[in-house]
Amino acid sequence: MTAVPPAGPFVVIHRDKELMAQATAARLITAVVDAQAAGGAASVVLTGGRNGNGLLAALAGSPARDAVDWGRLDVWWGDERFLPHGHPDRNDTQARAALLDAVPLDPARVHPMPASDGPHGDDPDAAAESYAAELAAAAGPFDVLLLGVGPDTHIASLFPGHPAAEVTDRTVVAVREAPKPPPTRISLTLPVINSAGEVWLLAAGEDKARAVATALGGDDAAPAARAAGARTLWLLDEAAAADLPAAA
């Protein structure tokens, strides 16, 4: 069998971040509907941050949202801030408020990363191991994996120069001393991120322009440069795309 070469990265530039959120919500609905039509169930991996939450809020407001069979959607997270259950800064708390509480998901298919007051207590390594076990028990690769891109080129909780960005022997890693608060986090590692069918990197605003140009320029020190699924999309607004070389 011939291996299929990875497709992309493809770059899509929207006028502003609101339009980017709306268009990406439409794209995500279509991707999930297509995956469900092909295989019954679908899986998405959510990201924290403003762009990820903006996308979820746009999806919640979309008239097409109920084209998705919500009861057959698995929801995972690419990273989590290691804080108590329900903490307003947790990525899962924010995703629930933006979308998840408004749609009829099957609670057994929603897979938040453990909280710091969960069964593993305040031990991020044990929490990461338990999430790795939950992942291992799940079928198949992710259909769509979302990643916000930080101004320093981080994705999920994999920061440039941080040892967690180099971990390849596990699917989930505990991250300590992260430069973005809170310092203790849990993250998927690059090999599992890169096993997804589709990886979509989201960036909006002028403070992301340098990071986007660096990562798309292929600088290997940039975690965002190393994120790639079978198909990879960069979804940007014009401000975040400002430092890219002009298209021919």
Ligand SMILES: O=C(O)[C@H](O)[C@@H](O)[C@H](O)[C@H](O)COP(=O)(O)O
């Ligand atoms: O937990 C987190 O903080 C994130 O998952 C992180 O990787 C985020 O996606 C980026 O920092 C982009 O965040 P913004 O979209 O807010 O710029």
